[in-house]
Amino acid sequence: MAKQVRAIVLTGYGTNCEREMAHACRAAGADRVDVVHLSDLLDGSVRLDDYHFLNLPGGFLDGDNLGAAQAGAHRLRYARVAGSGERLMDQVLRFVKQGGLVLGVCNGFQLMVKTGLLPGFGGRYEERRVSLTYNDSGRFEDRWVTCRVEPASACVFTRGLDLLELPVRHGEGKFVAADDETLRRLEAEGLVVLRYADPGTGVPTMDYPANPNGSLRSVAGICDPTGRLFGLMPHPEAFHHRTNHPRWTREDLPEEGAGLAIFRNAVQYVRDNC
Template identity: 60%
Template structure:
């Protein structure tokens, strides 16, 4: 029987990018289910039946109490029906099995506020956050991004740069202290950075749309299997998604699809 990569995309409580993320997984070759968070909390769906967890973007809980903080508390503390464990226990088992997690925008905020990123010491301690953009407004624009090719990140293997849109009001990445930032840099966990036209990391607006420290747009954990980013790869899957598709010769597949293809290839090689 042919083995299939199974992806799950979490919906509910204000997410609104789940269909685009599911389509990205489908194009990359995975069988994908969009699952409401309630189905996990009631025990009708179990994460262990999947290989690739996607936390999609949107306006989770209306961004009340800070970006994704309410959602993070739900995942950390809400019990699964019929079990004494919270959903985070199931999530830790999922990660411990060598599976993949990607959080985009609100999903990135969730991973950070749950302590799953960067998890430098392996504990669920929050050491960084994502807060209001320096511009003090919602930013909807396309950004140049450079990739740390020495990063262990599974999703960016073979990539040097990307061009993706951001759509957020709270995307400024900051750390608890400089030691955390230094460890992130030294371990090549700062996977993705906002770049200027010369391909260099920048703090200058609007190339850096939110003022993130060290121009950080995305980070991974030490295994490279948990990845969070503010730009939306699911929003650039086909050349017609590009803002200049009528004026430039572009490949048929959009740059964002490559992240999902890398994930599927990794799972096929390592887990099936």
């Protein structure tokens, strides 16, 4: 059992949600939360080996040049850590192999799929099979959505959860796959975690704006086969308290925002397993 849950939140190169994510980690009970610039990993002054829980926040990584998170994915895959000779991706893969948790939100989700960390079929974390592309609406979507948690999912972050109301804010959030076989495997192996749902019925939908981007099969988030790597387009860190909700003055909402449960599950998993 971990005596102290240590979380790292990466920032830099256009990331802009790192403080929200760090706050959510602290509010969920993490004992140590460090916001670390990616350059500190590259110069070797900080190492992922010292943490249990890696957070990849949203933002506009590298200005979304070449497509959302594409430039950042090349940096993660090929940049070398000073003084070690290893790629930064080698350090990430070791972190995963040793049991670490990775949460990618919005731009962080885009980064995970474009490096091949997700879906990670059979532990192959560098084969890209899915992506996130331009919204069908042709514009940036900034709205609240309802997501249904798939009960058969392997994801450790969503255990005990059912429906989640969370905000989205993205221009490239449409989930796509390389082929129908990839979609079939995602569903058959329990790797689809969240689906955009009708707010009235909780049933997954392709209808706009409940599905804000046209994601195939209404997919809003996926995990890898271990359930420890989770990426989603909605922002759980942006709903950690009732006052984050647009109707907080008009409805009797719980004090704790629905998104915080995802971070609580992560912290509890680390305490129980690391």
